[in-house]
Amino acid sequence: MAIRSQETVDSQGRRIIQHLLLENATDTVQSGWVDISGCSPWTITVGGAFSNMTIQILVSNALTRPSNSSIAEGKIGDDITGNFALVLNAPFRWLNISVVASAPTGAVTVGFMGVK
Secondary structure, three states, X not given: OOOEEEEEEXXXXXXXXXXXXXXXEOOOEEOOOEEOOOOOOEEEEEEOOEEXXXXXXXXXXXXXXXXXXXXXXXXXXXXXXXXXXEEEOOOOOEEEEEEEEEEEEEOEEEEEEEEO
16 A cells, blocks of 8 residues: 555646655565556656665556565566666556665655556
């Protein structure tokens, strides 16, 4: 589940979906699977002053929400180890952010925004 979510309608009548997936994470954690319901295009932002953390963007098109402990789903791109932004024009049903930390310092925040 997202920490905070917001849905708005822009001036062109498109639904804009925003989720704060992780906020000031300081250790190994997962965001849990969030239903992004085929948003496309969509963006992920990774920010913060952190080190010794590896962030993975996981996606699934399963009919039902994958188990929150499941990381055996599709991974998008390479492991992320610093501030990062990604834009995708591909619809998926579920999104999960996985952070693996080894002697971490600092904190990481991850956000999502998509258009329906």
